[in-house]
Amino acid sequence: MAKILLNGKEVEFKEGETLLDIAWRNGEKVPVFCYHPKLPVWAGCRVCLVEVEDRRGRRGLKPACATRAENGMKVWTTTEPVKETQRSVVALLLTNHPLDCPICDKGGECDLQEITYLFGPTTSKYTFPKRLFPKHDAGPYFDLEPHRCIQCFKCSTFYWTIGGGKDWSVFDRGWYTVFGPEKDRFVNNEFSGNLIEICPVGAINGGDYKYYTRPWNLELVPAISPEDSLGANVTVEVISRKPYTKGKMVKGGKREDVHKIVRINGRENPDVNEFWITDRDRFSHEYVYNHKDRVDYPHLKSRDGKWVKVNWEIALDWVAENVKGKRVAVISGGRGTNEAAYAGRRLFKEILMTQDVDFRPPHAAFKEDPIRRAVGYSASTAKVADIDKADAIFIFGDVRETVPGIGIRLVRAARRGARIFVLNPYRERYVRDGWAEWVKVPAGSETYVTYQFAVEDPDPEFADVVRAFKDAKFSLFIFPDDMEAEAQSNLAHVSAVDDRVKFLLLRTAPNGQGFVDVEFTPFPDGSTTGEILQKAANGEIDVLFLWEVEPLYEYYDRNLVVKALENTPFVVVMTSFWDPSTEYASAVLPITVPYEEEGTRTNLEGRVQYGKDALWPYEGSRPAWWIFKSLINRLGGTAPWRNAREVFDDMVKNVLVYQNLDFHPYDMPYEERPYPDYVPTIAKLKRVYRYPLASYRFAVEGYTPVKGEKRDGLILLHTHDIYRGSYYAFRNRIHKPFVKEKTVFISSEYAEKHGLKDGDKALLKIGPREYEVAVAVSKDVPGNLILFRGFFYDLPLNESITGKITPVDTLNPSSSTVQS
Amino acid sequence: MTLRERLENVKRIFPKADSALIAALHEVQDEYGWLHPDGLKLITEVLGYTETHIVSVASFYHFFHLEPTPKHKVGICTNLTCMQKGAYDLLKFARENADPKKVFVEEVECIGLCDHAPAGLLNGTPLKDLTVETLKDILENPEKYDEGYRETYEDMADLYRDG
Numbered sequence: 001m002a003k004i005l006l007n008g009k010e011v012e013f014k015e016g017e018t019l020l021d022i023a024w025r026n027g028e029k030v031p032v033f034c035y036h037p038k039l040p041v042w043a044g045c046r047v048c049l050v051e052v053e054d055r056r057g058r059r060g061l062k063p064a065c066a067t068r069a070e071n072g073m074k075v076w077t078t079t080e081p082v083k084e085t086q087r088s089v090v091a092l093l094l095t096n097h098p099l100d101c102p103i104c105d106k107g108g109e110c111d112l113q114e115i116t117y118l119f120g121p122t123t124s125k126y127t128f129p130k131r132l133f134p135k136h137d138a139g140p141y142f143d144l145e146p147h148r149c150i151q152c153f154k155c156s157t158f159y160w161t162i163g164g165g166k167d168w169s170v171f172d173r174g175w176y177t178v179f180g181p182e183k184d185r186f187v188n189n190e191f192s193g194n195l196i197e198i199c200p201v202g203a204i205n206g207g208d209y210k211y212y213t214r215p216w217n218l219e220l221v222p223a224i225s226p227e228d229s230l231g232a233n234v235t236v237e238v239i240s241r242k243p244y245t246k247g248k249m250v251k252g253g254k255r256e257d258v259h260k261i262v263r264i265n266g267r268e269n270p271d272v273n274e275f276w277i278t279d280r281d282r283f284s285h286e287y288v289y290n291h292k293d294r295v296d297y298p299h300l301k302s303r304d305g306k307w308v309k310v311n312w313e314i315a316l317d318w319v320a321e322n323v324k325g326k327r328v329a330v331i332s333g334g335r336g337t338n339e340a341a342y343a344g345r346r347l348f349k350e351i352l353m354t355q356d357v358d359f360r361p362p363h364a365a366f367k368e369d370p371i372r373r374a375v376g377y378s379a380s381t382a383k384v385a386d387i388d389k390a391d392a393i394f395i396f397g398d399v400r401e402t403v404p405g406i407g408i409r410l411v412r413a414a415r416r417g418a419r420i421f422v423l424n425p426y427r428e429r430y431v432r433d434g435w436a437e438w439v440k441v442p443a444g445s446e447t448y449v450t451y452q453f454a455v456e457d458p459d460p461e462f463a464d465v466v467r468a469f470k471d472a473k474f475s476l477f478i479f480p481d482d483m484e485a486e487a488q489s490n491l492a493h494v495s496a497v498d499d500r501v502k503f504l505l506l507r508t509a510p511n512g513q514g515f516v517d518v519e520f521t522p523f524p525d526g527s528t529t530g531e532i533l534q535k536a537a538n539g540e541i542d543v544l545f546l547w548e549v550e551p552l553y554e555y556y557d558r559n560l561v562v563k564a565l566e567n568t569p570f571v572v573v574m575t576s577f578w579d580p581s582t583e584y585a586s587a588v589l590p591i592t593v594p595y596e597e598e599g600t601r602t603n604l605e606g607r608v609q610y611g612k613d614a615l616w617p618y619e620g621s622r623p624a625w626w627i628f629k630s631l632i633n634r635l636g637g638t639a640p641w642r643n644a645r646e647v648f649d650d651m652v653k654n655v656l657v658y659q660n661l662d663f664h665p666y667d668m669p670y671e672e673r674p675y676p677d678y679v680p681t682i683a684k685l686k687r688v689y690r691y692p693l694a695s696y697r698f699a700v701e702g703y704t705p706v707k708g709e710k711r712d713g714l715i716l717l718h719t720h721d722i723y724r725g726s727y728y729a730f731r732n733r734i735h736k737p738f739v740k741e742k743t744v745f746i747s748s749e750y751a752e753k754h755g756l757k758d759g760d761k762a763l764l765k766i767g768p769r770e771y772e773v774a775v776a777v778s779k780d781v782p783g784n785l786i787l788f789r790g791f792f793y794d795l796p797l798n799e800s801i802t803g804k805i806t807p808v809d810t811l812n813p814s815s816s817t818v819q820s
Numbered sequence: 821m822t823l824r825e826r827l828e829n830v831k832r833i834f835p836k837a838d839s840a841l842i843a844a845l846h847e848v849q850d851e852y853g854w855l856h857p858d859g860l861k862l863i864t865e866v867l868g869y870t871e872t873h874i875v876s877v878a879s880f881y882h883f884f885h886l887e888p889t890p891k892h893k894v895g896i897c898t899n900l901t902c903m904q905k906g907a908y909d910l911l912k913f914a915r916e917n918a919d920p921k922k923v924f925v926e927e928v929e930c931i932g933l934c935d936h937a938p939a940g941l942l943n944g945t946p947l948k949d950l951t952v953e954t955l956k957d958i959l960e961n962p963e964k965y966d967e968g969y970r971e972t973y974e975d976m977a978d979l980y981r982d983g
């Protein structure tokens with residue numbers, strides 16, 4: 001084993017380690033500014049200089065972060081020359097750094113503050129004026145203070161190499177160097193919020209946390225982001241400024257002032273999100289306090305149609321009485337914890353004896369699970385970290401809008417030379433930014449395209465991409481679970497018969513995998529969401545439960561939903577928000593939002609992750625599992641659980657895939673992050689990760705790929721939107737500037753043909769109906785495609801649509817009749 | 821040649837976009853007198869860079885103008901020799917008398933014409949032994965003095981071929 005002499009002590013090291021790694025591992029204090037474990041080494045700040053003598057006796061100062069250890073090196077980290085350089089580096093940085101710590105948001109967790117205190121000079125000789133910059137509005141997420149910048153380049157390196165963005169850079173030079181987007185542009189990258197975390201000083205501040213509090217007032221709670229199925233590990237930072245005294249609130253205080261999420265930061269988990277989280281994970285917490293929207297106590301509808309606020313006893317008794325012996329169906333959004341899903345399954349499938357249980361939106365609610373049909377069990381065969389190993393990646397759909405968090409690995413894969421193909425009807429973010437190649441798939445022809453991967457002689461149009469697939473040593477399919485069922489089966493089948501191929505199934509429901517695992521599904525012979533709605537509309541269902549879902553926003557067939565809700569005598573809505581479907585409810589049961597309850601969630605790769613409760617439940621809201629448990633007990637079953645942990649333990653015993661779980665997620669320790677240290681605080685957080693699923697996937701015998709057909713003609717494609725299509729995120733005002741309201745994207749060809757311009761109002765005719773929409777002309781959209789993103793709620797697409805796609809008759813320029 | 825053709829030419833000479841960028845910026849500045857957004861847009865199309873990146877690079881260099889600037893640029897050297905021969909007076913004179921719509925006056929560092937100090941440059945054309953009178957004439961009729969020296973990249977191409 002190779003050795004170096006570190007401060008006179010002999011220490012061992014592994015090949016390729018830098019002096020910084022070794023020094024930190026051995027507890028030596030070496031300050032850093034520009035170093036970050038997951039960023040390329042920049043070595044620009046020079047604060048990490050250490051004294052080095054190599055084997056030939058040459059002695060000098062070297063940057064520890066960029067110098068690889070060599071056998072026989074002697075290294076000193078505390079000699080006078082080292083201290084002297086540290087002092088002068090800090091002194092020089094401070095010449096241009098305003099000493100406004102008292103009003104700076106970073107105060108208390110600022111690397112410069114800390115390093116100045118520990119290693120810097122005690123006085124300043126600098127008496128000249130410091131530079132100032134005009135204020136620059138960089139968007140809702142940021143408050144830029146470029147005069148505090150110390151030019152460590154971390155933000156740019158992050159933005160280019162990890163976020164994969166192109167609109168952040170460094171401008172001007174010397175004294176006036178400024179980092180940021182171009183003048184008067186908003187930063188627009190789904191990972192941009194991470195800049196706030198990695199900036200070592202207060203040059204980049206968060207729009208939500210701005211001037212709110214100090215880090216030492218914060219309680220750090222490890223949680224799992226509920227926004228998408230990646231399950232990014234986050235630290236929810238809760239202000240506990242004036243805590244309750246003896247259980248009572250401080251006089252005059254508002255509840256949200258004393259116990260409120262002020263920001264969300266990333267938590268290290270090298271296998272899932274590394275350190276980085278998306279802006280959707282980071283900035284979506286305002287909805288928790290949107291008290292006007294939140295349901296506080298159970299509400300029952302009286303005979304004259306008025307809401308009556310009742311306590312839980314009454315509400316549950318009433319619900320229990322009304323569901324007993326009735327034809328019950330339940331639709332969920334797949335957003336709850338595993339515990340809740342398990343308790344729900346027990347209630348509905350075992351107590352109420354119904355198979356009409358589903359969590360998928362109608363367009364993805366297939367009668368037979370497409371993955372299970374091909375490979376035996378419905379789960380991804382790949383892990384998220386496999387993206388780093390694959391040399392060819394085939395992405396179907398628009399990941400940026402569905403599970404944006406995997407983007408960091410896609411950018412990295414592209415940078416290391418893996419071939420990435422996006423098979424999508426329109427050009428999406430990774431193609432636009434040059435990270436991936438675009439294979440144009442006519443909308444609605446996914447099955448046909450996926451079939452080409454399974455056959456020897458593919459359609460010449462797709463021959464290139466299929467060749468890349470055949471040549472690759474390890475390739476990966478990434479596709480959403482709301483793609484055409486046959487297309488999903490085809491891909492799963494291809495990966496099952498060839499072990500150089502794996503697939504990653506992007507669940508559209510944030511906890512979709514957990515819901516599948518606990519069998520909160522209509523299989524084998526229940527009704528899917530679409531069928532449930534149809535049955536309800538026909539009056540064949542007596543009691544309909546809606547659990548954390550807003551069908552009027554999320555489902556394409558608004559008319560059917562309305563009819564279903566109207567024709568069902570007893571609708572129970574379990575929700576946190578007064579959404580439109582509560583109007584049709586007979587009982588509204590308030591449930592907690594994700595950060596108010598503890599529990600586990602399973603991410604898209606089958607990883608069971610525990611999130612702690614950061615807040616008390618709002619007023620009378622309760623976790624969903626508790627509601628199910630109470631109903632079970634009222635309906636003659638036994639559910640003895642007292643807390644989520646007990647539900648989990650019960651679940652492990654009863655759910656097949658959890659049987660080989662070799663750890664208890666609730667016991668995974670986490671380290672609190674009290675104050676910043678001289679090493680990047682972020683690196684010290686604990687890792688919480690494991691897999692429960694054994695890889696027992698196999699090619700199902702007798703399954704043969706389906707050919708499908710190739711479509712063309714004008715298509716209206718409805719796809720996801722990162723903010724507008726997300727159940728929690730769209731409730732936050734902070735995302736507003738990035739949300740395009742009721743817009744259709746069309747090609748310039750199409751626009752020309754119909755005399756439309758960017759920004760025009762137009763009439764969208766679908767069947768007999770017309771809708772007024774705004775037009776955006778985009779060069780990413782091909783000629784025969786009309787693109788609509790996000791929830792359906794403003795655009796009540798109607799019964800003429802089957803599935804997600806429909807031909808459009810005409811898209812006319814707005815005529816004068818529209819104005820009225 | 822149109823600007824686009826010239827940019828394509830630059831791209832041909834410097835196959836790597838990184839090396840081509842500065843030359844491309846020069847071409848745009850030659851065309852418009854400054855880095856007009858239309859020109860930058862052309863660069864994004866030809867070289868595949870984002871506008872942010874181009875502006876970021878251009879803003880590093882003193883002689884690239886991101887604000888509207890006239891085509892004729894008179895640079896007056898203010899280094900040692902020229903300074904001793906009264907360059908600052910000339911500069912002051914130029915700044916006061918130039919028509920900002922017609923010529924842009926800037927300070928340059930030593931241009932190797934110390935034997936003809938005070939010296940200067942008009943869009944790359946050397947101006948030797950300047951006096952107030954000649955300078956006045958230059959400021960009034962810059963086109964008369966501009967001999968059209970331009971950077972040519974053909975001879976540099978070999979230098980960049982492999983790197």
Ligand code: SF4
Nearest residue numbers: 149150152153155199
């Ligand atoms: S803005 Fe922050 S992260 Fe970026 S260079 Fe300046 S100090 Fe570093």
Ligand code: FES
Nearest residue numbers: 043045046048065
């Ligand atoms: S030079 Fe090593 S941390 Fe900046």
Ligand code: FES
Nearest residue numbers: 897899902930933
């Ligand atoms: S000092 Fe003016 S040209 Fe050299």
